[in-house]
Amino acid sequence: MRINSNLSFQSLARSYHATAGLLFAHGKSSRHSTRDIASSPPPSLYQKIKEIVSADDPFAADGLAAATSIPATAQPSPSPTISIHFPTSKEASSRCAPDVCLNASIGNHRPELANIEEISSVVHKVTEIIRANSTVILMEEHLEEMGVSFTPEIVENALKRCFKFGKLAIRFFEWVKHQPRFCHTTEIYNTVIYIACEAGEFGMVEKLMEEMDANLCAKDVKTWTILISGHGKAKKIGKALWAFEEMRRSGCDPDAAAYEAILQALFTARKAELAFEFYKEMVLKKMKVDIKIYSLLMDCLSTAGYIEKARSVGEDMIKIAQLTEAETYSSMLRSFCVSAKVVDACEIFGEMQKKSLCSDLKVYEVLVKGLCRASRMDEAMQVVNDMKPDLDPGGVIYGCLIDGFFRSGQACKALELFSRMRELGCLPKVSSYTQVLQHLFVSGKYSEACELYEEMLQEGVGADVVAITAVVSGHVQNNNISEAWRVFEDMKHRGMRPTRKMYSVFIKELCKTSRATEALRLLNEMSSSKIHVSDYILCLVRNSIARNGEHKKARIVEEEYVCQLAEHQPDLEGHEASSPIDAFDEDEVKELCKILTSSAKGDALHEKLDKIDLVFSPVLVKEAMRRCQRHGRAALEFFSWVGKQPSYCHSSETYNMAIKIAGSGKDFKHMRNLYQEMRRNRCNVTPNTWTIMISQYGQTGLTELALKTFKEMKIEGFKPNGSTFKYMIIFLSGKKGRRMEEAIQIFQEMLPSGYMPDKEMVDIFLSSLCESGRFVEARKAVKSLCKRGFQSQLGYSLK
Structure with missing residues (x-):
């Protein structure tokens, strides 16, 4: 086919014009131009795309390069807009070639279905058979016994209803194509390609595409859009780009849905520059x-740091999408904050103030x-203090501040702000109450925590599962087991279902206090509620029972649950936010450690991390890093x-762990950079941070640097x-x-400071x-130590 040579990204490098004009054809260049930043030009967009495609499929890359030599043909007609999430078009089917249908038409004597109700009834029956997947009678036999003539409409609708039953739906698709007088249509192929993509069966997807060609069944823009979307969701960005180009080569003109599909794929893969170019093409085509x-x-x-390009998108939102300045600036502010570009966010906020666009509390x-x-608490407080008099910060903004103070290790300021907002008559959110309750329980202020919880309920603030988990855990930690059970049962009476996280926290705390019987009761309840019991929780209960001397009972419990653990039953609760009491469980840590200890590095490691569905917390991150210290990089x-x-x-704890790992690998430059980054992010630097750096220098015999760091620590006011003291004395006393x-x-200096060696x-x-x-000096040291409680026999070591 031929593509008009005038259609190209004139904003790209000349090499891209010469070799890939076909790849991203469009009209005249936009105002967004690529600038040379060095004597040797950067890789062109075409080169970047070819590298991505080659990484996924070298043959696809060859096809991409070959596109530049294809002769031109007439412009294809535009295709209708579709939904890329699921094929729902009711348009007429594109049938297979007449001779193919004719060859399959012999021997059909089944009755034809006449009305919509009858068709709907058959679709419902077929759906039931596919989903049942009976082990007694094969699905195919059930379908044969129906004795009806399958039409494309029946097959397409049955497949749509069974899209979550991937392999069974594909079996039905394979069976029905062998029925007399039946021929799959483009719409049916689109539906089953979507199902195969959702099931991750990309080998089947390629087979289906080849089958469409063999049966002379036309691929429409919807086919290619589903293919692009499926590869994009699976993060096969090279395949998605190849499919987009193949769509153009086949004569299909990409519509808005196709562009949205490739953009979504590029967003998922964090290919910001490529996404921007596709977006510019959409704008130039006036889509x-x-x-x-x-x-x-x-x-x-x-996120990628292209702030100016992000601002240019904002300008387009005003000029093209006709959004108001307030909406556009709010969107830019949110993007910059989400991507941790707080300096740029503050600049946008300043512009909004000048334009009087800060009337909305959401801003x-x-x-x-x-x-x-970003742990910039002083600036956050200043923003709140500078708010207009007619704007009330409310529980949400105060809640953000309280959370920020707790995260940065400034619990006193968090508690002070919590008290002040209550004095001002502002009702805290349940999340703020939860964080304060958790802090009070951990700090040993049990009675204060109980009073606060009762006050929260009296104020009409409904306790959620996370808050109740914190309270239950606090009661158990303070040996008030009966009150913990009362709160737990009261929650269930109010119609709230305990989550896996709540059961896990309750069981852990009971095991810590040797309440094995009650922990087992919870374990059984957890199992009967069809919530997955992890092997970590099972081990806790089993060991707790064994510590009470009931070894036989412990073995019975283990045997009873071993089959259940092997099956890995799904957690019906779904994924939930981390509890402040227990930010991770053993399964989450193991999943992370499995990835970190694999051979994946760089982008491959990031790709694996992107695929996991976890709510990260500092406690989870620290534990995973602690277990993977040998895999430092x-x-x-x-x-x-x-x-x-x-x-x-x-x-602070995650930074300390990272500093320790960098130092253990003798990457002292990176260790110091992490410390500087910690300070820039205003994360709470503690004496432990300095001690870790000192110990890393000392363990490698760099006592001079250890001593220098020790002095620097005191100069900084720590x-x-x-x-x-211990590590400094040990390192300075070493032979090296x-x-x-x-x-x-x-x-x-150590003894007068109140520390005993x-x-x-x-x-x-x-x-x-x-x-x-x-x-x-040795005898003087012995005398000093004996005065402070060391045994007098210590002196015999000198004789």
Whole structure:
């Protein structure tokens, strides 16, 4: 076929004009031009696409390159708009070639169906047979016994109703094509291709495409759109791009739905630059761009750092989509906050203030939430303080601030703000109550937490499952088991179903307090509710029973549940947000560790991480990294990846773990960069952070750097803790890089600070003093230690 040579992206490099004019044909260039930023030009868009396609399928890449030499033909007619999520068109079917249908027409004596009601009844019966999948009588035999003539309408509608039963639906499709006088239509192929894509059966998809060609069944724009969408959802971006080009080569002119499908695929793969080029083509073809596409494109560009391009999309939203300035600026603000570009978000907010576009409380909520996620609490508080008098921050904005203070380790400020908002007559959200309750329980303020919970209920704030989980856990931790059961049962009486997370937390706390019988009761209830019991929870209960001396009962429990665990029954509760009490379970950690300990690196690792469906919390991230310390590079890549997720913010503990892993790998430059990043993000730096860096230097014999870091720590205003003193003295007393003068000074500083050394440190320190001939200092050290409680026998080690 021929494509008009005038249709090309003039905004791309000349090499792209020469070799891939066919690939993304469109009218005159837009105002978005590509600039040369170096003496050697960057790879063209065509080259980038070819690299992506080659990674998925080298043969597809060859086909893509070959497209440039195809002769031109007439322009195809436009195709109707379709839904890419499921084929629902009622248009006339494109039948197979007449000779194919004729050859299949012999021997049919079945009655024809005349009216809509009869057809609907047959479709319903066929659907029941497919879904039943009887093991006694084959599906095919059931269908034969119906004795009806299958029409394309019946087959298409039956397949649509069975799209979740992928393999069974495909079996029906294969069976019916062998029936007399029946021939599959384009619409039927479209439906079954969609089903195969949803089931991940891409080998079957290729077979179906080949079968359409063999049967001379025409592929329409809908066929290609379904193919693009299916590959895009599976993150096979190369295949999706190849399908888009094949659609053009086949004579189908992509419509808005096809462009939306390829854009969705590029958004999923985070290919912001390619997505922007396809978007520009849509604009030049004067296609209507859905508001959702504008928003997703802006998110994708913002995440990739293309702020100017994101702003240009905003301009198009005003000029082309006819959105108001307030709507457009609010959308840009949200995108910048979600992608953690808070500096750019603040600039947009400043422009909105100048244009008087900040009358909506939602604008402040978005900005405050973005600043809190970035741990920029001072700026967030300033935004709230500067709000117009007629705007009330309300529970949502105050809730964002409280969450931000807790996340950044500033619990005192969170509690202060919580009290202040109540004094102002602002009713906190249930999430804020939950966070404060959890903090009070953990801090040992049990009575205060109980009073607050009762006050919450009296104020009419309905406790959700997460809040009740926090309260139940708090009661168990404080040995008030009867009250925990009362709250738990009261929740069920109010019609709320306990989730897997709640059962897991309750069972864990009961096992910690040796309440094995009650933990087993919960385990049985969990199983009867058809909620998956993880092997971790089972082990907790079994071990708790065994610790009570009931070993036989423990074995029976294990045997009873082993079959259930092997089947991995689905969790009917679905995926839920992390509880503040128990941010992860063993299954989630194992899933992450399996990925981090695999051989995947770089983009391959990111692709695997993108596919998992987990709600990340700092506790989950820290635990996964702790277990994968030997796979340091993967753990640090994961740390970097998860930090860019829109709904996640690193804590001090996750930074400390990353610093430890970087130092263990002797990547001290990266270790220091992580510390600087921690400070830039205003994450709470603690003495433990400094101690970790000091220990990493000391373990490799770099005592000079360890000592320098120790001094720097004190200059920065941080007080060394017991671990800091211990490691400094051990490292300075070691044979490699021994510096006993400094070790003695630090030892003399340690005791007045209120920290007592342990036996390991004392043994190493005294031995090093004796080896260095410093017997006077050694005896002085022994006397000091004996005065502070060490046994008098300590002195015999010097004799």
